[in-house]
Amino acid sequence: MTASERIERLAPLCSLFPELGISGREDLRRLLTAALGRLDALDGFVPYGRGWSRAIAPQRLYHVLAGTLPVSGWRSLLEGLLLGSENLLQCPEEQKGAMVRFCQALPPALRKLVRILPSYSEDDFTSADAIVVFGRDETVRLFRTRCRKDQLFLAYGHRVSLLWLGALRRPTIHLVKGIVRDLTEYDQAGCLSPQCLILESEATILRLPALLARVLSETARLHPIPRRPEEAAKIREARTVARALGWPLWEDGDGLQWTLIVRDLPQFQPTCGHRVLYLDKVPRERLGSWLAPLRGHLSAIGVAGRVPLSVQKLFWSLGASRCCGVGTMQSPPPLWHHDGRTPLVDLIRWVDWEGPHPPKSRETTRLLS
Amino acid sequence: MAKEKSGSPYFCKELDRPEGRMQWGKSLLSLSVEDERGFERLALALCRSQARRVAPLARLLQADGGFPADWRRIPPVPQELFKQSRLFVPADQTPRTIFETSGTTRQNPGRHFLLDVDLYRAVSTEGARRAGVPWETVDLHFLAPSPQEAPHSSLSAMFDFWSEKSVHFSHFWIQDGRLDQKGLLTALFEAVRSGRPVGLCGTAFAFVPLLEPGEGSPLCLPRGSFLLETGGFKGRAREMSKPDFYRALEARFGISAEEIWSEYGMTELSSQAYAQGPEGVHRTPPWARVRILDPLTGQDCLTGEKGLVAWVDLANIDSVLAIQTQDEAIAAPDGFRLLGRSPTLPLRGCSLTAEDLRSP
Numbered sequence: 001m002t003a004s005e006r007i008e009r010l011a012p013l014c015s016l017f018p019e020l021g022i023s024g025r026e027d028l029r030r031l032l033t034a035a036l037g038r039l040d041a042l043d044g045f046v047p048y049g050r051g052w053s054r055a056i057a058p059q060r061l062y063h064v065l066a067g068t069l070p071v072s073g074w075r076s077l078l079e080g081l082l083l084g085s086e087n088l089l090q091c092p093e094e095q096k097g098a099m100v101r102f103c104q105a106l107p108p109a110l111r112k113l114v115r116i117l118p119s120y121s122e123d124d125f126t127s128a129d130a131i132v133v134f135g136r137d138e139t140v141r142l143f144r145t146r147c148r149k150d151q152l153f154l155a156y157g158h159r160v161s162l163l164w165l166g167a168l169r170r171p172t173i174h175l176v177k178g179i180v181r182d183l184t185e186y187d188q189a190g191c192l193s194p195q196c197l198i199l200e201s202e203a204t205i206l207r208l209p210a211l212l213a214r215v216l217s218e219t220a221r222l223h224p225i226p227r228r229p230e231e232a233a234k235i236r237e238a239r240t241v242a243r244a245l246g247w248p249l250w251e252d253g254d255g256l257q258w259t260l261i262v263r264d265l266p267q268f269q270p271t272c273g274h275r276v277l278y279l280d281k282v283p284r285e286r287l288g289s290w291l292a293p294l295r296g297h298l299s300a301i302g303v304a305g306r307v308p309l310s311v312q313k314l315f316w317s318l319g320a321s322r323c324c325g326v327g328t329m330q331s332p333p334p335l336w337h338h339d340g341r342t343p344l345v346d347l348i349r350w351v352d353w354e355g356p357h358p359p360k361s362r363e364t365t366r367l368l369s
Numbered sequence: 370m371a372k373e374k375s376g377s378p379y380f381c382k383e384l385d386r387p388e389g390r391m392q393w394g395k396s397l398l399s400l401s402v403e404d405e406r407g408f409e410r411l412a413l414a415l416c417r418s419q420a421r422r423v424a425p426l427a428r429l430l431q432a433d434g435g436f437p438a439d440w441r442r443i444p445p446v447p448q449e450l451f452k453q454s455r456l457f458v459p460a461d462q463t464p465r466t467i468f469e470t471s472g473t474t475r476q477n478p479g480r481h482f483l484l485d486v487d488l489y490r491a492v493s494t495e496g497a498r499r500a501g502v503p504w505e506t507v508d509l510h511f512l513a514p515s516p517q518e519a520p521h522s523s524l525s526a527m528f529d530f531w532s533e534k535s536v537h538f539s540h541f542w543i544q545d546g547r548l549d550q551k552g553l554l555t556a557l558f559e560a561v562r563s564g565r566p567v568g569l570c571g572t573a574f575a576f577v578p579l580l581e582p583g584e585g586s587p588l589c590l591p592r593g594s595f596l597l598e599t600g601g602f603k604g605r606a607r608e609m610s611k612p613d614f615y616r617a618l619e620a621r622f623g624i625s626a627e628e629i630w631s632e633y634g635m636t637e638l639s640s641q642a643y644a645q646g647p648e649g650v651h652r653t654p655p656w657a658r659v660r661i662l663d664p665l666t667g668q669d670c671l672t673g674e675k676g677l678v679a680w681v682d683l684a685n686i687d688s689v690l691a692i693q694t695q696d697e698a699i700a701a702p703d704g705f706r707l708l709g710r711s712p713t714l715p716l717r718g719c720s721l722t723a724e725d726l727r728s729p
Contacts, residue, residue, distance in 0.1 A: 229663070230711050233664035233711055236667065237449055240429065240444070240446070240693070241447055241449055241450055243429055244426070245425060245453065245454060
């Protein structure tokens with residue numbers, strides 16, 4: 001099957017799973033073209049310099065998927081299928097249902113390239129020529145040690161995203177709705193979910209929670225999330241700690257749907273998730289030291305308005321790979337450089353053919369005739 | 370003492386002084402399990418006293434609408450706060466002992482500041498005695514480092530109190546972070562040969578190397594011996610169910626499951642709860658109470674329901690008496706069935722957590 005044929009088969013899936021952020025055929029073509037330069041580089045040798053080159057995809061990809069969200073697993077599988085690889089999925093129990101649903105939507109010709117594993121399988125792991133891991137740094141380290149030297153290894157470890165609104169003075173309802181969208185989508189469980197909102201102005205930090213509370217209440221009323229006991233315990237703990245430390249707090253009571261905490265800390269600390277958003281007043285001159293614990297872990301920054309060059313430089317130096325508008329944090333574009341990498345590029349290797357003509361398939365070709 | 374002085378500033382000062390602490394200790398040890406009114410009176414007096422000096426507790430009381438009339442309404446302080454704040458009552462005094470939590474959060478441990486270990490010594494020895502742990506009648510072998518090696522370990526301190534008060538032999542078998550397995554097994558075989566009963570006490574995880582296949586032939590500890598485990602396996606690379614663990618201990622040491630005790634305590638507390646056997650219910654001493662709270666509602670669980678353990682420990686005079694844990698338990702009529710640490714959520718996947726940030 002050629003890359004174009006795979007694109008044709010995968011395109012309908014994109015509209016069934018809009019969370020992928022890939023609209024269809026055109027986005028899939030762009031993805032491959034951005035990675036390979038042209039669509040047919042996986043199908044045969046294409047002109048390259050004075051000779052010819054061909055992209056080689058992994059024959060068999062072993063994916064270790066995260067337990068939080070299905071979307072990263074779907075995207076990883078989609079990329080594997082786009083390359084034409086066989087895909088073995090080590091999928092956490094809590095995401096198996098979502099992955100089965102995704103696989104069932106695949107056309108039969110592609111479905112047979114996918115196998116969901118009941119658990120870790122050493123034989124399958126060893127048989128793969130490429131490994132993709134999503135998860136905690138600990139998980140990444142574990143699988144890295146299991147890899148052979150000749151296995152390609154690609155990992156997506158710990159990341160933190162946040163909102164930086166700088167010296168914003170008058171938050172609009174449009175902006176507030178955007179913040180709520182970023183916070184509530186996926187229940188703040190992904191690496192693109194903002195863990196805190198940073199402001200420089202004391203006045204705004206006191207004005208914003210009331211507006212956020214209004215929109216969050218409405219969202220909770222329309223789309224309430226049933227809470228599991230372990231989530232409830234974490235939320236209650238975060239609230240009690242805030243009360244005990246005298247941090248201003250806005251919350252929805254026993255609904256446990258959302259929590260806003262204005263805190264005063266010398267450095268960043270993570271949230272427990274589940275829509276517990278911290279609002280931090282951090283003057284520009286302290287931003288570097290405040291974010292220091294995140295060095296190498298920063299992912300997306302949601303911003304509103306102008307971002308000064310010094311602040312941009314700081315974010316990039318801490319590892320941020322994406323700066324986007326408030327309200328769009330959870331929907332990166334198809335060509336998003338996840339953890340700073342061009343999609344697909346790290347999964348392929350190139351082989352060169354030096355000669356005036358490319359080799360023909362199913363024929364032995366003489367070099368430099 | 371508490372009856373006359375409760376609520377007065379004098380009461381606070383008393384607990385900063387050795388005589389006052391001794392008096393308080395006597396009040397606690399004279400309580401009986403049935404003395405609900407006595408417990409309440411002391412709990413409310415201590416809460417009022419602590420709220421004057423511990424701002425986080427005062428804030429929680431204020432947020433809950435003021436000072437409670439019922440000990441069950443004393444707001445439990447999350448364990449997490451021991452990492453974020455210095456919770457120490459005695460004004461203008463320096464804590465003589467600081468116990469620290471261990472585990473994956475060593476870079477930012479929870480700290481329990483104690484003006485003195487006097488009351489900790491009193492309740493941890495008397496509590497074990499009243500629970501029925503026969504620590505005074507046997508040679509004691511601790512699968513733990515000594516207090517000299519681990520000065521911030523509350524468990525090592527407690528074992529040391531037992532050792533001090535016992536007339537029998539005792540030894541700490543973890544040195545430089547390693548279990549002296551050979552020395553311990555030699556000592557245990559000698560105890561078996563001479564028929565001297567022993568108490569083998571340590572964290573559940575410290576017992577694991579002794580249970581590995583090929584670690585010597587099974588022992589048959591002399592009659593009167595006991596094992597005491599604490600801490601469980603949650604968060605460790607190797608986990609084992611409690612029944613499996615107890616079966617392995619029975620087979621290895623040749624004693625019955627009823628001679629295996631489970632201790633439940635923590636760095637942030639002074640008192641402990643004990644259970645006997647794999648199905649045993651944990652019970653607290655009369656000066657401590659445990660509530661099992663439903664995290665979804667914040668209310669007390671009914672018997673048979675699962676929730677999180679919250680302690681009210683009257684011996685915790687230097688910090689806060691009421692503490693909310695993340696340990697799961699099932700409420701029982703006369704205690705609770707401890708399940709262990711609340712399961713780690715598959716939270717975050719690739720999103721970073723507090724624990725991750727604190728790990729090296």
